[in-house]
Amino acid sequence: xxxxxxxxxxxxxxxxxxxxxxxxxxxxxxxxxxxxxxxxxxxxxxxxxxxxxxxxxxxxxxxxxxxxxxxxxxxxxxxxxxxxxxxxxxxxxxxxxxxxxxxxxxxxxxxxxxxxxxxxxxxxxxxxxxxxxxxxxxxxxxxxxxxxxxxxxxxxxxxxxxxxxxxxxxxxxxxxxxxxxxxxxxxxxxxxxxxxxxxxxxxxxxxxxxxxxxxxxxxxxxxxxxxxxxxxxxxxxxxxxxxxxxxxxxxxxxxxxxxxxxxxxxxxxxxxxxxxxxxxxxxxxxxxxxxxxxxxxxxxxxxxxxxxxxxxxxxxxxxxxxxxxxxxxxxxxxxxxxxxxxxxxxxxx
Numbered sequence: 377x378x379x380x381x382x383x384x385x386x387x388x389x390x391x392x393x394x395x396x397x398x399x400x401x402x403x404x405x406x407x408x409x410x411x412x413x414x415x416x417x418x419x420x421x422x423x424x425x426x427x428x429x430x431x432x433x434x435x436x437x438x439x440x441x442x443x444x445x446x447x448x449x450x451x452x453x454x455x456x457x458x459x460x461x462x463x464x465x466x467x468x469x470x471x472x473x474x475x476x477x478x479x480x481x482x483x484x485x486x487x488x489x490x491x492x493x494x495x496x497x498x499x500x501x502x503x504x505x506x507x508x509x510x511x512x513x514x515x516x517x518x519x520x521x522x523x524x525x526x527x528x529x530x531x532x533x534x535x536x537x538x539x540x541x542x543x544x545x546x547x548x549x550x551x552x553x554x555x556x557x558x559x560x561x562x563x564x565x566x567x568x569x570x571x572x573x574x575x576x577x578x579x580x581x582x583x584x585x586x587x588x589x590x591x592x593x594x595x596x597x598x599x600x601x602x603x604x605x606x607x608x609x610x611x612x613x614x615x616x617x618x619x620x621x622x623x624x625x626x627x628x629x630x631x632x633x634x635x636x637x638x639x640x641x642x643x644x645x646x647x648x649x650x651x652x653x654x655x656x657x658x659x660x661x662x663x664x665x666x667x668x669x670x671x672x673x674x675x676x677x678x679x680x681x682x683x684x685x686x687x688x689x690x691x692x693x694x695x696x697x698x699x700x701x702x703x704x705x706x707x708x709x710x711x712x713x714x715x716x717x718x719x720x721x722x723x724x725x
Contacts (some may be wrong), residue, residue, distance in 0.1 A: 387483070387562060388432070390468040395429035396563055396595050397484075402426040402452055402462035404574045408668065418668045422448045424619040426462075427694075435589070435596040437610030437627065439603060439642065441664055444616040446599045453597070454486050467562075482512060485556035489568035491548035495540040501525065502536035505555045512559065524554040528584060546577035553584070557592065565597045570605065576612065582609060601645050607631055612702075615639045618664055618675040623695065625703030635697040635705035638676045674708065682709045 383641045403425060408418040423445045430436050438446050451457045452465065455477045465551065466483065469475035482511065488494040495504055505521035511555050522532040528550040540548055549569060556564050566585070570578045589596060600606050606613060606627070615623040615638065624638040634640040644659035662679050671678050677687035686708050694704040 380516060388467070392432055394432075394433045394468055395465075396428040396467055397453065397597075398465040399429070399449075399453065400427050400463045400465070402464070403460045404448055405459060405460055419570055420667050421619050421670055423452065424666065424670070426616070426619070426621055426623060428614055428624060430595060430597060431612075433593070433595055434611040434649070435598050435609050437606035437613045438597065438599045438616060439601070439613060440616035441642075442601075443618075443664060443667065445619040446616055447567055449616070450526065450567050450597065450599060453483050455481065456486075457525060471621065482559055483562045484565070485559055485561040485563075486565040486567065487549070487552045487556050487569045489571060490554055491545055491572065492540055494552055497540055500537050500539060501530070501543070501551050502532070504540075504551060505558050507557050508555065514559075516707070517558070520558055521554070523656065524557055525551070527557075528554045528590075532553070544577075546573050546581065549573065550583060553581075553588070557588065560592075561594070563595045563597065565599070567597075567599045568601070571600060578605070580619075603643065615642070618667060618670055620675060621706065622676065623697075623703075623705045623707075624694070625697070625705075629698060629700075629703045633715055635703065636676075636707045637680045637682055637709065639705075674706075680709075684708070 404423040407416040464471040506517040509517035525532050533697040610627045623639045641660035673688040677683040692706040694706045696705045697705045
């Protein structure tokens with residue numbers, strides 16, 4: 377595989393200013409069925425009107441509690457599950473009308489959290505990496521697989537004929553990365569790709585991902601619970617809560633000042649290296665509401681200490697939080713365009 381310059385990529389149709397992925401109003405509801413007749417008794421609102429963009433050459437980090445819809449959003453982007461509503465536009469082409477799912481999957485690949493379950497135990501490592509290019513009719517899939525195995529740090533002479541159970545977790549994740557790159561994608565979605573690894577191995581894989589991004593001109597969507605890792609790899613961060621986007625902005629802007637109370641609670645839960653900086657009370661109490669019956673208005677108002685009557689009555693929409701217009705938050709309790717939230721006012725008081 378040859379090096380791709382992200383600034384002179386022949387596959388780039390819309391220019392650097394056009395987002396690589398534009399998601400608008402994504403919805404995915406899962407029915408709950410029970411009884412002998414398998415009747416639908418309720419609906420889980422997994423993703424409910426999510427809109428965002430992924431810019432060319434960037435890493436967009438997605439964070440939030442378990443069950444907030446991060447992984448479902450990732451699976452909607454790659455077409456592993458079908459949209460209930462909304463549109464996905466890839467480099468100017470709308471999925472379904474201008475671009476088929478098969479064509480899009482050549483440009484969008486995914487690395488999953490469970491490195492063992494995502495590999496076929498009956499295939500050798502070489503066969504797993506070569507399978508996608510072979511199905512898509514790409515030239516010389518075996519050579520492509522061997523080149524990529526070497527690039528991710530697995531010597532083909534030692535590893536090509538091994539099976540997944542013969543590898544460590546870090547080695548298996550390197551295989552999954554090579555398998556994703558075998559299709560020459562433009563976007564790689566990393567769903568908790570390093571969360572199951574030892575810290576030393578995690579650091580090696582993160583450095584590998586940074587090198588591959590530069591070498592092959594990739595764009596990443598990086599999903600993780602580890603806010604320190606997200607800060608290390610991301611250019612922008614999107615925060616999700618109960619199937620909705622509550623805040624999005626440049627990584628350093630969000631880490632310096634959170635506009636949404638939920639984001640502030642997430643960051644205050646980060647462990648500190650200072651032994652004198654102790655958390656005396658939990659920053660966020662209680663579990664998220666049931667996604668079968670989410671609260672009206674702002675879905676966070678049942679756990680928010682700043683909530684007012686308007687929060688339960690009207691649903692907030694993403695609006696500009698900072699003067700550079702790149703930091704957005706969906707909260708009634710912030711002062712738009714000023715760069716200050718109600719949480720800031722409490723700290724200053």
